[in-house]
Amino acid sequence: MEKRDLICIGCPLGCPLTVTIENGEVTEVKGNTCPKGDAYARKEVTNPTRIVTSTVVVEGGVAPMVSCKTAADIPKGKIFDVTDALKDVVAKAPVAIGDVLLADVAGTGVDIVATKNVEAI
Amino acid sequence: MKNYDLVIVGGGPAGLAAAVSARDNGIESILIIERDKELGGILNQCIHNGFGLHTFKEELTGPEYAARFAAQVYERNIEYKLNTMVMDINDDKVVTAMNREDGMFQIQAKAVILAMGCRERSRGALNIPGYRPAGIYSAGTAQRLVNMEGFMPGKKCVILGSGDIGLIMARRMTLEGAKVEVVAELMPYSGGLKRNIVQCLDDFGIPLKLSHTVIDIEGKERVEAITIAEVGPDRKPIPGTEIRYECDTLLLSCGLLPENELSRSAGVNLSPITSGPVVNDSLETNIDGIFACGNVLHVHDLVDYVSQEATTAGKNAANYIKNGKNAEAKEVKIYPEGGVRYTVPATIRPSEMDDTLTVRFRVADVYKNHAICTYFDNELISKRKRPVMAPGEMEQVILTKAKLAEYPELDRITITLEEA
Numbered sequence: 001m002e003k004r005d006l007i008c009i010g011c012p013l014g015c016p017l018t019v020t021i022e023n024g025e026v027t028e029v030k031g032n033t034c035p036k037g038d039a040y041a042r043k044e045v046t047n048p049t050r051i052v053t054s055t056v057v058v059e060g061g062v063a064p065m066v067s068c069k070t071a072a073d074i075p076k077g078k079i080f081d082v083t084d085a086l087k088d089v090v091a092k093a094p095v096a097i098g099d100v101l102l103a104d105v106a107g108t109g110v111d112i113v114a115t116k117n118v119e120a121i
Numbered sequence: 122m123k124n125y126d127l128v129i130v131g132g133g134p135a136g137l138a139a140a141v142s143a144r145d146n147g148i149e150s151i152l153i154i155e156r157d158k159e160l161g162g163i164l165n166q167c168i169h170n171g172f173g174l175h176t177f178k179e180e181l182t183g184p185e186y187a188a189r190f191a192a193q194v195y196e197r198n199i200e201y202k203l204n205t206m207v208m209d210i211n212d213d214k215v216v217t218a219m220n221r222e223d224g225m226f227q228i229q230a231k232a233v234i235l236a237m238g239c240r241e242r243s244r245g246a247l248n249i250p251g252y253r254p255a256g257i258y259s260a261g262t263a264q265r266l267v268n269m270e271g272f273m274p275g276k277k278c279v280i281l282g283s284g285d286i287g288l289i290m291a292r293r294m295t296l297e298g299a300k301v302e303v304v305a306e307l308m309p310y311s312g313g314l315k316r317n318i319v320q321c322l323d324d325f326g327i328p329l330k331l332s333h334t335v336i337d338i339e340g341k342e343r344v345e346a347i348t349i350a351e352v353g354p355d356r357k358p359i360p361g362t363e364i365r366y367e368c369d370t371l372l373l374s375c376g377l378l379p380e381n382e383l384s385r386s387a388g389v390n391l392s393p394i395t396s397g398p399v400v401n402d403s404l405e406t407n408i409d410g411i412f413a414c415g416n417v418l419h420v421h422d423l424v425d426y427v428s429q430e431a432t433t434a435g436k437n438a439a440n441y442i443k444n445g446k447n448a449e450a451k452e453v454k455i456y457p458e459g460g461v462r463y464t465v466p467a468t469i470r471p472s473e474m475d476d477t478l479t480v481r482f483r484v485a486d487v488y489k490n491h492a493i494c495t496y497f498d499n500e501l502i503s504k505r506k507r508p509v510m511a512p513g514e515m516e517q518v519i520l521t522k523a524k525l526a527e528y529p530e531l532d533r534i535t536i537t538l539e540e541a
Binding site: 007009014033050051052053054055057063064065067068069076079080083097115116117 | 165168169170180181182183184185188267268269270271296297315316318319320323324508509
């Protein structure tokens with residue numbers, strides 16, 4: 001049996017949560033004051049995911065960098081694999097919001113898409 | 122001198138939303154003046170997500186949110202000038218500005234919307250002792266360097282202040298390969314949103330030390346080490362609690378200050394609490410036809426609220442340009458009491474206000490199990506329980522025109538916190 005302490009991010013209250021996990025299954029969530037806390041805790045301990053945002057270099061654009069993000073949540077444990085994969089990516093201007101800059105980043109099945117328009121010089 | 126009906130100072134989220142709203146309310150002659158090389162303001166460097174949940178019902182990054190409002194400005198062919206600095210606004214609404222193409226020029230406006238935003242509190246304003254080497258940046262400067270210019274400010278870093286930009290930069294520096302040793306916060310609570318503490322610090326095992334401050338900066342050419350210490354209830358360092366971190370960078374995220382030099386020169390009354398203009402229900406300052414919205418008025422947590430507020434300012438400026446002002450309207454003052462630090466707006470004209478009016482404010486401390494109470498004179502009008510309120514999260518009360526109409530003799534409105 002494993003117990004983990006979390007802070008709920010569902011609302012400004014920030015309930016301190018204690019989650020009990022047995023054999024990879026959540027058996028109890030304590031400390032939450034509403035159902036949101038229960039749902040957050042179950043996801044956070046079983047399959048926590050995050051959107052990763054970063055930047056990549058642009059060639060021939062009006063700006064040296066273009067901002068980007070994972071088009072969907074990726075597993076939290078893969079955050080650094082994603083940022084490592086972005087190190088060598090060079091986008092060519094013009095870039096438009098939504099352009100895929102890197103497909104299937106770090107084997108997550110999720111694309112990296114541009115979040116800013118960068119015109120060519 | 123050129124003439125415009127409406128000049129908007131600042132092309133960030135507040136200025137853009139105000140311009141769109143003024144145009145949609147019938148004003149053709151609008152000029153947005155922006156000092157940066159593109160529209161969108163500080164959103165362009167806020168590449169993280171979490172913007173627009175209220176406005177667009179989806180989670181956008183800063184540049185995406187800015188692009189949506191900029192697109193609305195382009196669609197409406199609203200005029201704007203980039204790389205242009207406003208030097209002065211006077212109480213006749215003459216705006217003096219300059220740029221490389223036009224040199225210095227003046228515009229006579231019928232109405233002006235102040236949307237200049239805010240700036241960060243600097244090291245000089247914080248009185249941090251120690252040397253003055255390279256490697257000390259405001260968190261926002263570091264954010265611009267990393268996200269827009271593509272430079273890393275350092276490799277090993279200490280952050281003072283737990284404002285949202287500091288928390289966001291702790292994560293950003295970590296993702297770019299730097300080591301963030303610690304975030305130190307003078308107050309016993311964080312100045313940032315809780316979700317940022319979880320997603321920016323806890324995710325990466327970055328410690329947050331509350332009730333701590335920087336007491337020494339070492340290094341003559343470049344930062345070599347930062348020493349922090351715990352502070353007591355008087356916020357003075359406690360001897361014996363010092364911790365020294367070898368590092369090359371100190372980021373400061375110690376509060377944002379509305380940028381009101383132009384407002385002051387126009388004779389706009391400023392609140393000593395928000396450092397922003399004192400405004401009525403239409404977000405108009407004491408100078409007829411000069412309105413304010415966004416972070417120049419008071420610092421917001423969410424850009425969605427800035428856009429809402431700016432939409433109101435744009436509509437009201439349009440109304441002023443078309444119909445002038447009812448100088449006879451009765452004005453009722455809102456008194457912030459019992460832990461409510463200020464309110465925006467500060468006064469209401471029941472005859473002029475919209476059907477509903479959102480009054481926004483911040484509280485002075487962390488309050489648990491309190492209620493936000495609104496009184497019309499001595500009569501309790503509304504009481505809303507809040508399990509937790511903190512200075513880092515903006516609160517609001519909604520007043521309705523219908524309710525105010527029931528109190529024609531109303532003298533004062535009080536918004537206060539009471540134990541629930």
